[in-house]
Amino acid sequence: MSLKHGILGLLNYGPMTGYELNKAFKDSLSFFWQAQTSQIYRELNNMERLGWLSSEQVIQTDKPNKRVYSLTEEGESELKNWLTDPEADVKNAMSVRSAFLMRVFFGGEMGNANAHKMLRAIRDECIAAITALGRVDGSISDYGEVVSDINKTKYWKLTALFGQSYYQAMLGWAEKAIAVSEEKE
Amino acid sequence: MSLKHGILGLLNYGPMTGYELNKAFKDSLSFFWQAQTSQIYRELNNMERLGWLSSEQVIQTDKPNKRVYSLTEEGESELKNWLTDPEADVKNAMSVRSAFLMRVFFGGEMGNANAHKMLRAIRDECIAAITALGRVDGSISDYGEVVSDINKTKYWKLTALFGQSYYQAMLGWAEKAIAVSEEKE
DNA sequence: TTAATCATGTAACACGTTACATGATTGC
């Protein structure tokens, strides 16, 4: 259910079109939740049907027409409920789903040279990801000036910090894994 | 595509029924890939249609009948190809999708007391997960005696080690996040 | 001036989740 609530959260900052939401999603939430353009449009329809959103068509002559969405009161209270739900299943929300660990698991079937190659690719990606995330903090601060709410950027930065810890841990693991995969068989 | 390949990987150890595969999945792969019973049965059908598997019905009188699946040659080579594919998109396979970070991101909207409560729940789950994973190594060794292939258990253990690093990093992050959420506003 | 890409979406299909079904078997 996170896609719906991600959209609610973004629209809570102000009305937007599907196109703008898509960009906002990519700029902010996509580090920990990837959504396709098509998914966003579909969810907007569903959510309007649920009464969480209202929309209005804007005719444009220079560009294709567009449809601007805003939260209804139901939408706002749905967002608040989701955020503060004491029954929220934290454990389940934390679970890992990782395609690359599936390959690691069967590493014994691919020959050590291949396993080794894969692990080095993982290590390299970790390094790239850490570098990329190093720049996020600054760009959140920039955005924060617009939003001008320190309480928001505080939590935004925590998600970026999570990313750094995550890839740092993965990097450490990858180095160890490379060493293990090199042990005489 | 990891579900199909997880099934291929398990069937590579020997023929099994859907039911047995389901258990094997839960015992080994479910830490990093959760699959529902119904998904496994559906995929078995699909994979048989693809020619990756063959199956044979076994009539039982004491229990419901069952259908035993085995890899075909196409299935085996599909598995090998997937494992050794040099084009495999490591970066994409590493990406995070985390419902709880979505909630953290919008933490500013839920009031600090709620945010704080959520972060403590996360910390507690990390501790529980680390404790649980502490036991995995031993159970892999047990299983390893059956499989009696040190090269396999080596990679199995690496995935468990990943889990430990992951939850350890998340624990560290959660402690920091709790501190941040307590800062005077 | 034509190829790329931006801006705005839609459609079809693959995959994941939840709920249900039915006959043993085991524990109290």
Next chain:
DNA sequence: GCAATCATGTAACGTGTTACATGATTAA
């Protein structure tokens, strides 16, 4: 002997992914 659960699945629906459509605008 009755309730729980094991053993074997099926059906319906919700979410994610891939591919396509169409008219500006920009870069070579």
